[in-house]
Amino acid sequence: MTASAPRAVLTATATDFRVQSWEPIDFTLRYVDGVFAPENPQVADLYRDRGRCLAIVDETVHGLYGDRMRAYFDHHRIPVTIVALRIAETAKSLRTLERIVDEFAAFGLLRTEPVLVVGGGLTTDVTGFACASYKRGTPYVRIPTTLIGLIDASVAMKVAVNHGKHKNRLGAFHASREVLLDFGFLATLPQPQVRNGLAEMVKIATVANAELFGVLEKYGEELLTTGFGHRDGTPELRETAHHAGYEAIRTMLELEHANLHELDLDRVIAFGHTWSPTLELAPDTPMLHGHAISIDMAFSATLAQRRGHVSAGERDRIHRLFSGLGLAVDSPLLTAELLTRATDSIVQTRGGLLRAAVPDPIGACRFLNDVTTTELADTLAAHKDLVTDLPTAVEGVAMWSRPA
Numbered sequence: 559m560t561a562s563a564p565r566a567v568l569t570a571t572a573t574d575f576r577v578q579s580w581e582p583i584d585f586t587l588r589y590v591d592g593v594f595a596p597e598n599p600q601v602a603d604l605y606r607d608r609g610r611c612l613a614i615v616d617e618t619v620h621g622l623y624g625d626r627m628r629a630y631f632d633h634h635r636i637p638v639t640i641v642a643l644r645i646a647e648t649a650k651s652l653r654t655l656e657r658i659v660d661e662f663a664a665f666g667l668l669r670t671e672p673v674l675v676v677g678g679g680l681t682t683d684v685t686g687f688a689c690a691s692y693k694r695g696t697p698y699v700r701i702p703t704t705l706i707g708l709i710d711a712s713v714a715m716k717v718a719v720n721h722g723k724h725k726n727r728l729g730a731f732h733a734s735r736e737v738l739l740d741f742g743f744l745a746t747l748p749q750p751q752v753r754n755g756l757a758e759m760v761k762i763a764t765v766a767n768a769e770l771f772g773v774l775e776k777y778g779e780e781l782l783t784t785g786f787g788h789r790d791g792t793p794e795l796r797e798t799a800h801h802a803g804y805e806a807i808r809t810m811l812e813l814e815h816a817n818l819h820e821l822d823l824d825r826v827i828a829f830g831h832t833w834s835p836t837l838e839l840a841p842d843t844p845m846l847h848g849h850a851i852s853i854d855m856a857f858s859a860t861l862a863q864r865r866g867h868v869s870a871g872e873r874d875r876i877h878r879l880f881s882g883l884g885l886a887v888d889s890p891l892l893t894a895e896l897l898t899r900a901t902d903s904i905v906q907t908r909g910g911l912l913r914a915a916v917p918d919p920i921g922a923c924r925f926l927n928d929v930t931t932t933e934l935a936d937t938l939a940a941h942k943d944l945v946t947d948l949p950t951a952v953e954g955v956a957m958w959s960r961p962a
């Protein structure tokens with residue numbers, strides 16, 4: 559038996575066979591500064607013995623970094639086959655997954671051969687699910703290139719595609735063997751995408767890491783405009799950026815590592831994801847995820863203050879942080895009717911309870927299950943009055959997703 563072989567027990571009686579098996583989940587997230595710099599061996603080390611590599615790469619990332627990737631593999635004398643893909647949210651589908659699987663087959667991918675996946679959350683989610691399905695489970699290695707990817711989509715082990723109008727309806731729990739973290743990719747990430755990722759970072763800070771919240775209050779706008787210090791940032795800012803990214807990932811893993819299959823539905827990291835799933839898809843052009851969740855979080859902060867879980871001063875700090883980063887804090891689409899509809903929908907997803915995560919106080923979390931329709935409507939009216947003078951009261955900066 560090898561070290562990673564499952565521990566298993568078979569119990570046979572006259573009338574039953576019972577199988578119990580415990581399979582380890584073991585994956586590493588590793589920092590590499592310049593993942594495709596020839597002197598860095600981490601990627602080559604994963605593929606040298608196999609003598610080849612299949613890489614699925616986001617098309618924009620390929621345009622920016624494709625030459626560097628090829629030069630890297632040439633330097634290490636490892637033949638590489640690169641498939642560049644453009645996947646919009648509307649193409650996060652089984653059809654795109656099938657296209658990727660066709661590429662696996664054309665390459666003659668062996669079941670034990672890890673696919674290299676380079677891109678944002680869309681590329682890693684769809685290709686990760688293709689790997690989960692291909693021959694019932696093929697390994698993969700992720701190199702996230704967006705802030706969402708670096709601090710969120712590539713951190714745990716969920717992969718998925720959309721189905722019909724339902725986001726992430728088909729998916730799997732399939733951990734990548736390694737995640738190589740290179741925040742240097744943020745040098746080229748457009749600012750609206752950095753802002754999108756910052757919303758998730760503020761999320762985790764608000765309900766689980768008060769120190770990170772303070773860092774984002776002080777440096778958030780600078781992190782946004784400099785691509786986390788990788789575009790015209792001072793060494794000090796780069797250090798702060800590293801600390802913020804590290805803390806976001808560490809906090810998320812501390813919260814989630816014992817709940818990788820999400821069996822516990824009280825999830826701190828679901829702050830901002832109670833009413834936003836309905837809000838995000840309400841307009842004809844969906845709003846960027848970061849803005850949808852910041853509206854939800856700003857509203858939740860107002861709710862938490864009315865319940866006495868945060869002070870008025872803390873509530874205002876939360877509102878100001880989102881607004882200062884150009885994230886929306888309210889929307890004309892956020893109505894009492896939408897909140898009721900969104901509540902009904904999320905209660906179904908969350909096993910019959912609302913489980914609305916709110917700060918209690920900043921840096922800690924509690925879950926609310928007893929929010930009535932009347933309380934939602936009253937809180938909404940108060941919220942709209944409160945935020946009306948903030949610059950992003952109803953329209954965040956670059957808040958609409960691009961067409962497919």
Ligand SMILES: NC(=O)c1ccc[n+]([C@@H]2O[C@H](COP(=O)([O-])OP(=O)(O)OC[C@H]3O[C@@H](n4cnc5c(N)ncnc54)[C@H](O)[C@@H]3O)[C@@H](O)[C@H]2O)c1
Binds near residue numbers: 647703707748
């Ligand atoms: N699996 C999870 O746990 C999880 C968690 C969070 C989000 N997600 C999923 O992630 C997806 C969103 O991911 P995303 O925000 O990374 O979007 P994305 O993958 O679409 O990337 C955003 C845009 O940035 C471009 N891009 C990527 N890296 C770049 C770089 N370094 N320089 C320049 N441009 C670059 C892409 O081409 C794209 O246009 C959603 O589908 C969401 O459901 C999954």
